Every structure is written in structure tokens, then in C-alpha cells.
Amino acid sequence: xxxxxxxxxxxxxxxxxxxxxxxxxxxxxxxxxxxxxxxxxxxxxxxxxxxxxxxxxxxxxxxxxxxxxxxxxxxxxxxxxxxxxxxxxxxxxxxxxxxxxxxxxxxxxxxxxxxxxxxxxxxxxxxxxxxxxxxxxxxxxxxxxxxxxx
Numbered sequence: 001x002x003x004x005x006x007x008x009x010x011x012x013x014x015x016x017x018x019x020x021x022x023x024x025x026x027x028x029x030x031x032x033x034x035x036x037x038x039x040x041x042x043x044x045x046x047x048x049x050x051x052x053x054x055x056x057x058x059x060x061x062x063x064x065x066x067x068x069x070x071x072x073x074x075x076x077x078x079x080x081x082x083x084x085x086x087x088x089x090x091x092x093x094x095x096x097x098x099x100x101x102x103x104x105x106x107x108x109x110x111x112x113x114x115x116x117x118x119x120x121x122x123x124x125x126x127x128x129x130x131x132x133x134x135x136x137x138x139x140x141x142x143x144x145x146x147x148x149x150x
Contacts, residue, residue, distance in 0.1 A: 013133040015042025023128055025119075025140060026050030028058065033111030035144045040133050048075050061085050065109045068092050071099075118147050 013023045022043030028036045039053040047069035055076075058064070063086035070076050071092045077099070080087045088105050091098040120126040122143045130136040 011133065012131070013040035013042055013136070015044040017043035019043075023133075023136065024050060025116075026054055027112070027115070028054050029112050029115060031108075031111075033115050034148050035115060038137060038140055038144070040137055048072055051076060055079055058083065058085075063088055063105060065089075065106055065112070067109070071095065115144075115147065119143055 014021050015023070024041045024043055024045065024047070026039040026041065026047070030036055037054055037057050039050045041050045047067075051066075051070055052075065058080075061083075064080050065088045066076070068090050071089050076089065077087050086102070086105075087099075088101050088109075089099075090101055090106065119140070122139075124130070124139055125143055128136055130139055
């Protein structure tokens with residue numbers, strides 16, 4: 001019975017982190033900061049887990065801006081370069097061979113952060129009232145469409 005409960009929790013993108021049960025929302029945005037795709041993972045999962053799901057749907061991007069958590073050659077940089085994208089990901093401080101990136105272009109990443117700030121103004125998203133991942137993702141799409149229309 002315990003294994004069954006654990007698998008149900010994993011399917012619902014609920015995971016343990018320092019703050020308790022949580023869910024990570026991974027998103028892609030266009031150049032104006034409008035959301036184009038979402039993926040949910042459990043709170044303790046690495047950020048790269050969500051990027052794998054979103055990378056498949058990335059088609060017409062000229063540049064990809066991401067934070068240090070996405071600094072991985074095999075899983076991110078090589079795939080993006082193969083798609084013809086400019087990679088704008090700062091390197092982690094423990095990286096042996098730091099990659100150069102466009103610091104001026106990276107400043108536009110605040111548009112994505114602004115979207116998350118607007119998304120979390122909605123109480124049901126910030127506190128995750130929905131029990132299932134499907135319902136939570138539906139609420140995220142609904143709120144994102146309202147944000148996009150404004």
C-alpha cells in the first residue's frame with residue numbers, strides 16, 4: 001500500500017523540499033514574456049528534469065535564456081546548438097571550462113521572472129489548492145491566458 005501511495009504522489013508532481021510539499025512550474029516564454037508552454041515536476045526534482053520535457057516542443061527560438069540551474073552540456077547546450085539557438089546560460093562557479101554568454105541579452109530574462117510574479121499573485125497557484133497535477137496545470141493555463149490577455 002505504501003508503494004502505491006508513493007507512486008500516486010509522484011504522478012501528481014508533489015515533492016518534498018525544505019519548505020514542505022511543493023511543485024515546480026517549468027515554462028517557456030516568447031520574447032515578450034508571454035508563456036508558451038508548461039511542465040510540472042516535484043519540488044525536489046532538478047530543474048533539468050523539466051527542461052527535458054520542454055526542449056522537445058522548442059522549435060522557432062533564436063535564443064534561449066536560462067539560469068545557472070540549466071548549465072549542462074549534454075542535456076541543454078548541445079541540444080540547443082543543434083537546433084540553431086543562441087545559448088544564453090551563465091555558467092556555474094564549479095564549472096571547469098566556463099562558457100561565454102551574452103550578459104546584455106541575459107538581462108531580458110527578467111520578463112520570465114515578471115511572468116512568474118504575476119502568476120503567483122493568484123492565490124490558488126501560489127498555494128496549490130488543486131490535488132491533482134492535471135487540475136493544477138489547468139489552473140495555470142487559465143491564469144496564464146488571463147495574464148496574456150492583459
